[in-house]
Amino acid sequence: MKWLTTELNRHIFAYHVQDAPTIPDAEYDRLFRELQELEGAHPEAVSVDSPTYRVGAAPIPEFRQVTHTVPMLSLNNGFADEDVENFDRRVREGLGAVQAEYASELKFDGLAISLRYEDGVFVQAATRGDGATGEEVTTNIRTIRAIPLRLHGSAVPKVLEVRGEVLMYKADFARLNARQRDAGQKEFANPRNAAAGSLRQLDSRITAQRSLRFFAYGIGALEGRAMPDSHSALLDWYHELGLPVCAERAVVPGIAGMLAFYRDIGTRRASLPYEIDGVVYKVNRVEDQQQLGFVSRAPRFALAHKFPAEEALTQVQDIEVQVGRTGAITPVARLVPVFVGGVNVMNATLHNEDEVRRKDIRIGDTVIVRRAGDVIPEVVAHVPERRPADAREFVMPASCPVCGSPIVKPEDEAIARCSGGWTHCSAQRKGGLMHFVSRRAIDVEGMGDQLIEQLVDKGVVKTAADLYRLDMERLCALDRMATRSAQNVLDALEKSKQTTxxxxxxxxxxxxxxxxxxxxxxxxxxxxxxxxxxxxxxxxxxxxxxxxxxxxxxxxxxxxxxxxxxxxxxxxxxxxxxxxxxxxxxxAKPDGALSGKTFVLTGTLPTLSRDEAAAMIETAGGKVSGSVSKKTSYVVAGADAGSKLAKAQELGITLLDEAALVALLETANGVTA
CATH class of the missing domain: 1.10.150.20 (5' to 3' exonuclease, C-terminal subdomain)
Known part of the structure; x- marks a missing residue:
């Protein structure tokens, strides 16, 4: 569970903050489901930083942070007909109904956004961020012509927060990449990354050149008007207000209607002008939605039904190995280039030697390559009938291809490793330095992977301590490093000396x-x-x-x-x-006023994030746990609190809201009103 939590949080950060996905969506979904199953079996061991409590990741620092009035939640995923059937059963049981009515729509492959209108005038836009706090992108959103700066009609509310998706049409994406090629600049991998990168431009003039689109599909805050009585009525109202709403939607009865909609969209997916990765079902009546409520990270009344990952056939030309930060040796298939999921794929991970043996992948094999979610491809399987007579088995090298040190594989582990360590292996040295300067570690802003590659390759830096010996002369001698950039790096290094x-x-x-x-x-x-x-x-x-x-x-x-x-x-x-x-x-104060007290956080607090609340509790000497037990002292419950709140009530544990928590902390820290 710890490993899954760490891995998923790392992938969330890469996907949502850096716009640089590291694994396919299908693999992420598999890991996420595995963690959910483990947490269900072992609730006492759930970590406070589990991604099942989160949506997305923290916003990047270049943009001002915006706290969402109503949190932007994610959706639970379904992958098979059985998942949809189970969803429908839970809905019917929750409503006590024989059949439910669902609003069915597309799951766009773009970037979630919240638009705020006051008295009908557009005033602010923010990305999803971590669900509670996002990045303000108001100026960039203004460049999207499809988004009205003033709402139409007479039924304009005092406050309206519109939830939707910013995306790029396939034709616009092709034109953008053509311009990038003509200018000698790097092409974008896919429309989703192009849209996300365009929206996160600090210079809105660049965003204005990118032909972004928008579809509205949900609602946050609403003041000065009654909520429409159904989701379909909400989208109809949006259309009247002049907001873009996708025409590919329908209200369908029960499981049969949902699956029919899914299969119909699946047959037309390739002909749609934009990328989608599934469809979304929502219980149509708002009153029914409110009755069903939410779990910690998603509504109970909605489900994203995802399409299978896109796959293609190609041939393995060679299998080489890469060396990771901890010396892990990862086999990588070098492929005959193949177009999968909108990208030309030439490499695919094989994970480890045991995985190569399990799948029986050989050099020369024709293989099925899956590229799910626009990220790292993987080899799914080989095609036995196409195996050539001269296909060669992969042989794990005895020594590291980078430093020549012996490769060892402990008996109790699946991964082989270079034994050279960072002192001898430049690949491990680079990986270690990249980890050291990363945002969650020492956080040296502006020191990216390419700069570290240069510093190591040129022998300027061998250890993390060497970073603090850099000076203007050494930095300016590097490729593409001007005086101003060098000074920024030096300033960031100096700032990073103050840490925890x-x-x-x-x-x-x-x-x-x-x-x-x-x-x-x-x-x-x-x-x-x-x-x-x-x-x-x-x-x-x-x-x-x-x-x-x-x-x-x-x-x-x-x-x-x-x-x-x-x-x-x-x-x-x-x-x-x-x-x-x-x-x-x-x-943290182990001997603080709250020493010996255990807290559990559940739901969404009005102003504090989970990390902020946990830090405040630990400052006063308290402990934050991920599960409720008889040893729990307090449960801090926010909006949409789930099973933890129910268990706390069952055990008679003291409940606190945010205000009560703050008051308790002030008392513990000796602060009086």
């Missing part, structure tokens, strides 16, 4: 140590010296006293921090000026 103990531990890139474990280590030991003392083979048993640290993680920490080179790196970083508050990571 948890971030510092996480930035070291210790295998199996994610943000949550780094935070637990910082809170338990309070100082880096105490951690270094504990993380030796003589004292390593102390690591097992840390919450959530088991034998495997403890061994990994001890291996890393017992290594002389790694201990030297920690010392060099401290000598370079990196500082944090010792003894009180993130201002």
């Amino acid at each position: 103990l948890a971030r510092f531990i996480y930035s070291l890139g210790i295998r199996h140590v994610g943000e949550s474990t780094a935070k637990a280590l910082a809170q338990h030991f309070g100082s880096i010296d105490a951690l270094l003392h504990a993380a030796t083979w003589e004292n390593g048993i102390q690591l097992l006293d840390v919450a959530d640290v088991g034998p495997v993680v403890a061994r990994s920490i001890a291996d890393f921090l017992s290594d002389d080179d790694n201990r030297a790196l920690v010392a060099q970083l401290r000598e370079a000026g990196m500082t944090w508050k010792e003894g009180a990571h993130s201002m």
